[in-house]
Amino acid sequence: MTSRRIGVYICHCGGNISDYVDVPAVVGAVRDEPDVVVVRDAMFTCSDLTQQEIFSDIVEHRLDGLVVASCSPKLHTFTFREMARRAGLNPYEYTQVNIREQCSWAHTDDPQGATRKAISLVRAGIAGTRGTRPLEPTVVETTQRVLVVGGGLTGMRAAIGLADLGLAVVLVEKTATLGGRVGGMGPMFPHGRVGADLVARLRDDIGRRPAVTVLTGAELVAKSGTYGNYHVVVAVGGERRELAVGQVVVATGFADYEPHIGELGYGMPGVLTLPELVSRLDSSHGPLLHDGRRVGSIAYLYCVGSRNEEHSHCSKYCCSATVHTALRITERNPGARQYHVYRDMRTYGRNEEMLTQSRRRGSLYLKFADDDPPEVAREHGRLEVTVRDLLSAGEEIRLPVDLVVLVTGMVARQNRELVDVLKLPVGRDGFFNEIHPKLRPVETVVDGVTICGTCQGPKTSAESVASGLAAVTHVGAMLKRGVAELDPQVASVNPEACNGCAVCVEACPFGAISMVGAPRPAGGGHRVTPAEAGSGEASPGGLVAAVAATGCKGCGACAPVCPTGAIDLAGYTDAQVTAIIDALAMDLPGPEGRTGDVVGPGGARLRVAAEAPAEVVR
Amino acid sequence: MVGGGSAGTALAGAATLRRPPRILVWSTNMISDPGIDLAGSSHLHYPPQVVVISLPCTSGIKPAWLLRAFEQGFDGVFIASDGDECGYLADCSRRSAGIVAEAQAMLGRRGMDGRRLRMAAICSVCAEPFARQVREFARAVAEMEA
Numbered sequence A: 001m002t003s004r005r006i007g008v009y010i011c012h013c014g015g016n017i018s019d020y021v022d023v024p025a026v027v028g029a030v031r032d033e034p035d036v037v038v039v040r041d042a043m044f045t046c047s048d049l050t051q052q053e054i055f056s057d058i059v060e061h062r063l064d065g066l067v068v069a070s071c072s073p074k075l076h077t078f079t080f081r082e083m084a085r086r087a088g089l090n091p092y093e094y095t096q097v098n099i100r101e102q103c104s105w106a107h108t109d110d111p112q113g114a115t116r117k118a119i120s121l122v123r124a125g126i127a128g129t130r131g132t133r134p135l136e137p138t139v140v141e142t143t144q145r146v147l148v149v150g151g152g153l154t155g156m157r158a159a160i161g162l163a164d165l166g167l168a169v170v171l172v173e174k175t176a177t178l179g180g181r182v183g184g185m186g187p188m189f190p191h192g193r194v195g196a197d198l199v200a201r202l203r204d205d206i207g208r209r210p211a212v213t214v215l216t217g218a219e220l221v222a223k224s225g226t227y228g229n230y231h232v233v234v235a236v237g238g239e240r241r242e243l244a245v246g247q248v249v250v251a252t253g254f255a256d257y258e259p260h261i262g263e264l265g266y267g268m269p270g271v272l273t274l275p276e277l278v279s280r281l282d283s284s285h286g287p288l289l290h291d292g293r294r295v296g297s298i299a300y301l302y303c304v305g306s307r308n309e310e311h312s313h314c315s316k317y318c319c320s321a322t323v324h325t326a327l328r329i330t331e332r333n334p335g336a337r338q339y340h341v342y343r344d345m346r347t348y349g350r351n352e353e354m355l356t357q358s359r360r361r362g363s364l365y366l367k368f369a370d371d372d373p374p375e376v377a378r379e380h381g382r383l384e385v386t387v388r389d390l391l392s393a394g395e396e397i398r399l400p401v402d403l404v405v406l407v408t409g410m411v412a413r414q415n416r417e418l419v420d421v422l423k424l425p426v427g428r429d430g431f432f433n434e435i436h437p438k439l440r441p442v443e444t445v446v447d448g449v450t451i452c453g454t455c456q457g458p459k460t461s462a463e464s465v466a467s468g469l470a471a472v473t474h475v476g477a478m479l480k481r482g483v484a485e486l487d488p489q490v491a492s493v494n495p496e497a498c499n500g501c502a503v504c505v506e507a508c509p510f511g512a513i514s515m516v517g518a519p520r521p522a523g524g525g526h527r528v529t530p531a532e533a534g535s536g537e538a539s540p541g542g543l544v545a546a547v548a549a550t551g552c553k554g555c556g557a558c559a560p561v562c563p564t565g566a567i568d569l570a571g572y573t574d575a576q577v578t579a580i581i582d583a584l585a586m587d588l589p590g591p592e593g594r595t596g597d598v599v600g601p602g603g604a605r606l607r608v609a610a611e612a613p614a615e616v617v618r
Numbered sequence B: 001m002v003g004g005g006s007a008g009t010a011l012a013g014a015a016t017l018r019r020p021p022r023i024l025v026w027s028t029n030m031i032s033d034p035g036i037d038l039a040g041s042s043h044l045h046y047p048p049q050v051v052v053i054s055l056p057c058t059s060g061i062k063p064a065w066l067l068r069a070f071e072q073g074f075d076g077v078f079i080a081s082d083g084d085e086c087g088y089l090a091d092c093s094r095r096s097a098g099i100v101a102e103a104q105a106m107l108g109r110r111g112m113d114g115r116r117l118r119m120a121a122i123c124s125v126c127a128e129p130f131a132r133q134v135r136e137f138a139r140a141v142a143e144m145e146a
Helices: A023-030 A048-060 A073-086 A100-104 A111-130 A153-164 A195-207 A274-282 A318-332 A351-360 A416-422 A461-479 A503-507 A530-534 A574-585 B032-041 B063-071 B092-109 B127-143
Strands: A006-011 A036-042 A065-070 A094-098 A138-141 A145-149 A168-173 A212-216 A218-226 A229-236 A239-245 A247-250 A254-256 A271-273 A297-304 A337-342 A364-367 A375-379 A382-389 A395-401 A403-408 A410-412 A449-451 A483-486 A491-493 A513-517 A543-547 A567-569 B023-028 B050-055 B076-081 B117-121
Touching: A006 A023, A006 A048, A006 A111, A023 A036, A023 A111, A036 A048, A048 A065, A048 A073, A065 A073, A065 A111, A073 A094, A073 B032, A094 A100, A094 A111, A100 A111, A100 B032, A111 A574, A111 B050, A145 A153, A145 A229, A145 A239, A153 A168, A153 A195, A153 A212, A153 A247, A153 A461, A168 A218, A168 A229, A218 A416, A229 A247, A247 A416, A247 A461, A271 A274, A274 A318, A274 A403, A297 A318, A297 A382, A297 A395, A318 A337, A318 A351, A318 A403, A337 A382, A337 A395, A364 A382, A382 A403, A449 A461, A491 A543, A503 A513, A574 B023, A574 B050, A574 B063, B023 B032, B023 B127, B032 B050, B032 B076, B032 B127, B063 B076, B063 B092, B076 B092, B076 B127, B092 B117, B117 B127
Parallel strands: A006 A036, A006 A065, A065 A094, A145 A168, A145 A247, A168 A212, A247 A449, A271 A403, A297 A337, A297 A403, A337 A364, B023 B050, B023 B076, B076 B117
Antiparallel strands: A138 A483, A218 A229, A229 A239, A254 A410, A375 A382, A382 A395, A491 A567, A513 A543
């Protein structure tokens, strides 16, 4: 292998890495690695400052390989690839080494072990980088049409935004009408805009845009194809419509948490959830009634089904929605006593003003401890809430009320079929996962699939729209270029090693491999015709396998089936993976009891340490 | 960095390993590697002698690579497969199992215990299952004849 000029950068990640991994020790351990010309550590390698430093090193030291050891490749591969590109280094000459999620954070109990492992991982990263070569993406034209799944507020707004960018849009909605959750809502915080009106306006806007095709009562049932050119199947009214689209935007929304029967009195007359109360308010006029009588007192119990074992997240909209609802009730039932029994109040931003207003208008706030939730009982036909109020020195307070409102949050919708079709990444909370909540907030690890709105986590309607517009921007930026770059990390066949057996053709699930006439290694000129090759046994000079870069998705499944080892996946070549294994194993005590030369892949004699180093791992 | 109580190199023919077993894990970029990341993000501990190579799909692992890992001194190899969630191949489990079976046969011919190679499905949020599986696997490997 020719010599390389590799730069290695080890990140402290504030202290996320360096609190457990001895970063200077890692720097020292890899400094003298062959081919490494510069090694540095940095407080944050992803910072602009450090990126500039790496940029300068690439130029100044004429680096032809780059290793960044920091967080998971899911976070910053793109960041550093782009930085490398700007500095004139091919993005595929860079390797991300994960010493945070898979090292410092997993071994917070063992700093020595973590440090030693980090050294191994960085060495492996360097070993893999020695085998990189510049790769150029295949450029393909893209389909100027977007599939938006979910016709609620976010999906509708995204469809309009995409159409205004000059893209065709197919908006698919599972139910019979557009509008989603917001379409059924009355006045919403903070401005009191009526959800149904909002949605009606969006529906009109869509109606005025011929670029948007709306399919209701429709579901996405299949997706295939490559980045920028997907083939999707939508089941609508018993028929299957096939569509070519360049991108898929998912805006499938949320579900309300449903309390269990008996949970804080749920199931008793007079105990209802916040969405149930809001819907009662929205569908009536005048004073709110219960059992035919004007409601004179309400207790709101916050955080029901949230921030617990089952649902660890905070839905962050429910506090504001409850305070807003309390203000509406003040209008409709003047003089009603309203008790807010909360754990923590999150009326962030300007919603704080609603909280102040509600207190001025008589709402009382009582705070309970995390481990001491309120209790709900029904005594002599009257509901009573008991709470130990931290704001009055933990005193037990009994609140006889007409209504108990359980403030429930948002949970993920059950959407197994869609998850299966799109291979959507689902988080532990059941919501769909973006790549990074701040850096890449609407992108997913699935190519061509963007997510927005409450399907990725609780959001207010304003936040949902903002995220829908982020999806518009992302998809627009990708499609409006007119062309897409396909990942060049695809398989290739070494025609000189191919014996023409065609096993790989069968193994490829994407039909990307075909048998072609072999370029003759010496002198050449003779191209074998299919008839000629099909007539006898496969042999050098007959047909050889070739991979179509546009069809290959880079899974690598063809490589192990090749009997002659003629197939390599770029970025994961036989030489690279072997070098990585060897580097990872380097710190090991020798393979006791299994010494001796072993014949490796391709007949290579493997070096096996005759003597085990006397050092013990930990 | 010599460990206090467990000092001493393993001797050829010794009944069990005298050091923590080294485990090579193969993960997939889209599914199991995020699951392993989540284990770290959740600060779930497993031995630092467990190292991970991530690649697109476990169906792309060459049996020779698995063998190579053992030849270079790994005591166990764990394939964190995608199960039925693979984004590339509907029959990924079957193919990966075939690769494992082939490698186990190769290990057998070298007189090695096939149980040193294990495969289990690890999903993108399987943080706890991963940490549990590798801890348990490390224990099992440590108890095998060295």
